[in-house]
Amino acid sequence: MNRRMKKFIVPSILSADFTKLGEEVKAVQSAGADWIHVDVMDGHFVPNITIGVPVVKSLQSISPPPIDIHLMINNPEGFVETFIDSGGSYVKSLTVQVESCNLIYNTIKLIQSKGVMAGVAINPGTPLSSVTELLPYMDMVTIMTVEPGFAEQKFIPSMISKIKQMRDIIDSSEFSPLIEVDGGIKLENIGEAAEAGADVFVSGSGIFKSGDYKGSIDKMRAILENAAHAATG
Secondary structure (H helix, E strand, O other): OOOOOEEEEEHHHHOOHHHHHHHHHHHHOOOOOOOOEEEEEEEEOOOOOOOHHHHHHHHHHHHOOOOOOEEEEOOOHHHHHOOOOOOOHEEEEEEEEEOOOOOHHHHHHHHOOOOOEEEEEEOOOOOOOOHHOOOOOOEEEEEEEEOOOOOOOOOOOOOHHHHHHHHHHHHHHOOEEEEEEEEOOOOOHHHHHHHHHOOEEOOOHHHOOOOOOOHHHHHHHHHHHHHHHHHHH
């Protein structure tokens, strides 16, 4: 059984309209978003380039929801402090990819030393064994449910079993990092991901392309509540 009842809905600004990013962030904040997700891509670790430090810094001026930063870049350990500092007190968590971080233990400690939750992400083809030894140290594990690099990809169904396996591993341990799912999360699959054991749900196009931010978040919240009731019933 999933021991953690609180669930977090986290819109990914990668799917927002960047010509009015501030308005978009405030809109999802008003619509009930718990955090916002910021994907940083370098064109090397993933085949795309997205936003950098100036955009993260600009978010401070609008008093955003807590910021969940995901560094999909090579050698992320060299950029941790810069990105956390750019977001200031609004940075809730910072996640690095286990595949690209050369000093994973030191990086987790560095993130936490800044008063920020430390997350570790794994790609669809990366085995859970790559992060199980990190359970005593990390605050969150992100299971990528699409291949990283682009917005609006379809959820990979086989990742449900991976979420379940991660949930079982955590629940059989004395540690309790959050499980975040990132990629293709929409109304039609968020319930299944929740029932599998996820805690944090990153949704880009599922919210920003819906045409109704509040309606979409409210529906997601209802689905998550139903999944929680089913788990305890």
